[in-house]
Amino acid sequence: MISFHNITKKYTDGTTAVDSISFTINKGEFFVLIGPSGSGKTTTLKMINRLIPLTDGTITIDGKRISDYNIHELRWNMGYVLQQIALFPHMTIEENIAIVPELKKWPKENIHRRVSELLEMVGLDPNTYRNRKPSELSGGEQQRVGVVRALAADPDIVLMDEPFSALDPISREKLQEDLLHLQKTIKKTIVFVTHDMNEAMKLADRICLMNDGQIIQLGTPDEIINQPENDFVREFVGTQVKIGTDFHLENLMTSFTDDNPNLDKAIPHSASLEEVIAQLAKQDKVLIKKNGTVIGSLNRQILIQHLAKTVKQGGHENV
DSSP: OEEEEEEEEEOTTSOEEEEEEEEEEOTTOEEEEEOSTTSSHHHHHHHHTTSSOOSEEEEEETTEEGGGSOHHHHHHTEEEEESSOOOOTTSOHHHHHTHHHHHTTOOHHHHHHHHHHHHHHTTOOHHHHTTOOGGGSOHHHHHHHHHHHHHTTOOSEEEEESTTTTSOHHHHHHHHHHHHHHHHHHOOEEEEEESOHHHHHHHOSEEEEEETTEEEEEEOHHHHHHSOSSHHHHHHHOSOOOOOTTOOGGGTOBOOOOSSOOGGGOEETTOOHHHHHHHHTTOSEEEEEETTEEEEEEEHHHHHHHHHHHHHTTSOOOO
């Protein structure tokens, strides 16, 4: 859906922020750009909506060069969420969310309905919040509004530039969970910049690790952890998650109720982490069986959260 073809960004002072990178972001994918400060990740994101002009190469969206789009149309059809929440302080929450739909001349009743729908999606009661000003909301609530404002005109693509990094850990974790739940519902193409590997592991379908304007490794969270390309990747991740004998599948599974489960597709409770990852690479959830009976299930997100937690703790965790 979004393709980078030999993209380079050079500034007038001679700095090369992005150095001839090529990759494709698939439709409906949660794609995370990560790397240390100065790696080029934010520049890469901002070139998608032409906030930063590219120097060489071509970016296409659905096969059409971004330079061939009307710039206002291009940006109206992309949601954009910043670290700085950037709500207009003199406007109500409803007015903030309604900005792009109003620019696109939606009928007022449609805008009102859309605002209610979006606030409900992120757990904010429309009757309580629509007429409040941003100063009356907590930081986490304001960032929720920032997220749904980016979704207001139902864009296909949402760009998110370290949107949660300024929040306290509890608010940040809650918003990550909200965003994962939201993505399952709305199925947008999300391009997300972060410097936090744990956040990337938790959210991403694929991770693009950058350094000095180049792509060091692009792959799934599992590939980044278990198949690092080089020492830089290993050091950035912090530690490798080893596949060992202390992995106990039953301690990660959740309850499962189905009168007629398909036992042929279930995996044994004694399966190794490697075997579980192989199955979850093919499907979102696997059933777990013991003595010929399904005893639970495990989804991809729970496993990724466990791996991220292990990385955060700096080593092995008995599960």
